[in-house]
Amino acid sequence: xxxxxxxxxxxxxxxxxxxxxxxxxxxxxxxxxxxxxxxxxxxxxxxxxxxxxxxxxxxxxxxxxxxxxxxxxxxxxxxxxxxxxxxxxxxxxxxxxxxxxxxxxxxxxxxxxxxxxxxxxxxxxxxxxxxxxxxxxxxxxxxxxxxxxxxxxxxxxxxxxxxxxxxxxxxxxxxxxxxxxxxxxxxxxxxxxxxxxxxxxxxxxxxxxxxxxxxxxxxxxxxxxxxxxxxxxxxxxxxxxxxxxxxxxxxxxxxxxxxxxxxxxxxxxxxxxxxxxxxxxxxxxxxxxxxxxxxxxxxxxxxxxxxxxxxxxxxxxxxxxxxxxxxxxxxxxxxxxxxxxxxxxxxxxxxxxxxxxxxxxxxxxxxxxxxxxxxxxxxxxxxxxxxxxxxxxxxxxxxxxxxxxxxxxxxxxx
Numbered sequence: 001x002x003x004x005x006x007x008x009x010x011x012x013x014x015x016x017x018x019x020x021x022x023x024x025x026x027x028x029x030x031x032x033x034x035x036x037x038x039x040x041x042x043x044x045x046x047x048x049x050x051x052x053x054x055x056x057x058x059x060x061x062x063x064x065x066x067x068x069x070x071x072x073x074x075x076x077x078x079x080x081x082x083x084x085x086x087x088x089x090x091x092x093x094x095x096x097x098x099x100x101x102x103x104x105x106x107x108x109x110x111x112x113x114x115x116x117x118x119x120x121x122x123x124x125x126x127x128x129x130x131x132x133x134x135x136x137x138x139x140x141x142x143x144x145x146x147x148x149x150x151x152x153x154x155x156x157x158x159x160x161x162x163x164x165x166x167x168x169x170x171x172x173x174x175x176x177x178x179x180x181x182x183x184x185x186x187x188x189x190x191x192x193x194x195x196x197x198x199x200x201x202x203x204x205x206x207x208x209x210x211x212x213x214x215x216x217x218x219x220x221x222x223x224x225x226x227x228x229x230x231x232x233x234x235x236x237x238x239x240x241x242x243x244x245x246x247x248x249x250x251x252x253x254x255x256x257x258x259x260x261x262x263x264x265x266x267x268x269x270x271x272x273x274x275x276x277x278x279x280x281x282x283x284x285x286x287x288x289x290x291x292x293x294x295x296x297x298x299x300x301x302x303x304x305x306x307x308x309x310x311x312x313x314x315x316x317x318x319x320x321x322x323x324x325x326x327x328x329x330x331x332x333x334x335x336x337x338x339x340x341x342x343x344x345x346x347x348x349x350x351x352x353x354x355x356x357x358x359x360x361x362x363x364x365x366x367x368x369x370x371x372x373x374x375x376x377x378x379x380x381x382x383x384x385x386x387x388x389x390x391x392x393x394x395x396x397x398x399x400x401x402x403x404x405x406x407x408x409x410x411x412x413x414x
Contacts, residue, residue, distance in 0.1 A: 024055060025073035032089035041095070041121045041130055042157040046178065048092035049237035057225055057232045067236070071101040075108050087112040088119040095130075096240040131155045131241070136208035137184040139191075139200040142348045143301035143339075148198065149208050150184045151241070160184070161241060163212050167294040168303035171218045173226065176234040196348065206245055212238060213246040255290050255297060263298075271333045277322045281330045288312055289338070298338035305335065305355035314366035324367075331356050 028051050038044055052067045059066035071093055078086030090112065094105035109118075131153040139148040147165040152158070158181040164174040187200045216239055219226055226232070264282050268274050273282075288308055289297030308331075313319075319327065332353045339349045 023073065024051075024070060025077055028070070028074055029077060029086060029089055032085040032092070035088035035092055035121075036084050036119050039120045040157050042155075042159060042178070044088075044092040044119070044121050045095050045237050045240070046233070048089075049096045049235065049240075050233040052093070052096065052236040053232035053234070056235065057227060061223060067098050068101055071097050071105060075104060078112065079108060082112055082116050084116050084119070087116040088122075091119065091122045096236040098236075098239075099243060133205040133209065133241075135184070136203055136205040137187070137200050138203050138208060138211070139187060139198040141196050141198045141301075142344055143196075143352070144295040144299050145301035145303060146198070147211070148200075149212055150179075150187075150200075151205060151208055151212075152181055152184065153241075161238060163215065163238060165211070165215045168301060169307055170222070170292075171215050171294050172222060173215045173219045173231060175228055175230045176238050177230050178234060178237075196351075209242040209245040210247050213242040214250075216242065217246065255286070260286060267334060267337045270337065273330065273333070277326050278330050281323060281327060282334055284313075284317060285331065285334045285338075298341050300335050300338050300352050302352050302355040305331075305352060306359055309356070309359040309363040310366055313363065314369070319367075328356055328360060 031047075031051075035044055035047060052070065055066040055070040074086075074089055074093065078090050087109065090105055090108050094102060094109060097105060132155060133151050134154045135152045137150040139150070140146070145167050147167075149161075149163045149165060151161045153161065160179040160181055160183040162175075162177045162179050162183060164176075166172045166174050184200060184202075191198055216235070219231075260283075263286065264279060267282050268279055271278075273279070285308075286297055289300070289304075292307070292312065293299050293304055335352050335356070336349055339352060340346075
């Protein structure tokens with residue numbers, strides 16, 4: 001028989017077992033050795049915030065307590081095998097951990113410090129009140145679509161906490177960073193003159209911290225999670241500074257009908273567009289602004305125009321041929337009107353209007369792709385194809401019942 005080629009000889013030895021990968025808590029405790037020599041509590045907070053951030057960022061969608069689980073595991077290991085670096089890790093986590101874990105971590109510190117030395121950075125400052133917010137600032141772009149929040153802190157290591165807050169597509173934080181103190185005073189010098197203007201103004205620290213907490217809350221529930229490295233590393237630290245200022249969920253007040261009518265009437269009259277097509281499109285733009293623009297229905301920016309044309313209209317709107325033909329011109333006029341109402345300099349209205357031409361081709365492609373339509377638009381399109389007047393509630397209800405019956409019959413057919 002021919003010899004087997006490339007086949008390993010049989011052996012009686014058992015295959016080698018792979019060592020299990022170390023848990024995140026084990027890696028954290030190994031890394032905590034660097035904490036025992038630190039004298040700066042801010043550096044300890046940044047260290048702990050980074051570990052908590054990694055746990056949050058890598059958790060599955062259904063995992064809501066990844067940070068709590070990490071704190072529990074570290075507490076268990078540090079208590080089972082007490083060590084100076086284990087106590088240092090617990091002490092660092094206690095400064096930036098979720099509120100639900102603070103008591104557990106504080107009690108563990110009380111137990112471990114009976115036999116282990118506390119790190120120098122812990123004893124250098126009060127464990128409860130290390131930082132004091134001395135001043136706060138907001139820098140806002142001309143469209144109110146982006147904000148930069150700056151909070152100055154006094155204490156053992158004066159510093160500035162910075163957060164970039166983005167509004168198009170929903171309130172989200174882009175970056176969080178720890179800066180040298182006095183960053184607000186240098187804002188005008190650092191902001192390049194040919195960039196979109198972002199004038200800075202001082203504001204009460206509790207108000208700015210409430211803005212930060214509100215943006216953190218909505219960022220946390222978005223999926224996919226923000227994977228910016230600076231955000232992940234500093235997220236827990238930022239929460240520890242602003243959690244006590246978290247406001248209630250904002251009221252979803254609708255624009256009063258009289259105000260809607262006034263805006264539409266003023267727009268169509270000023271632009272000599274007193275026709276049903278232009279009025280219907282203006283109603284549509286106002287619907288988008290009211291439902292999706294965080295800063296208000298008239299606060300348009302280039303990014304909001306992009307989202308309208310490439311996402312919202314293709315998914316949700318049903319337009320006839322006349323509306324599609326008129327859309328570009330009426331949208332440009334609406335943008336000019338809306339931003340003029342907000343007092344935006346004409347120089348910065350132009351980039352918003354230019355975004356219409358930049359995304360028209362993508363709009364047309366997406367609008368004609370029925371795979372991108374939302375359920376409501378699919379039903380509306382089916383009713384329109386049957387000649388149903390979408391403004392006739394009784395006719396729409398009857399047609400939907402007929403559609404449901406047809407779909408049920410198809411599913412029952414062999």
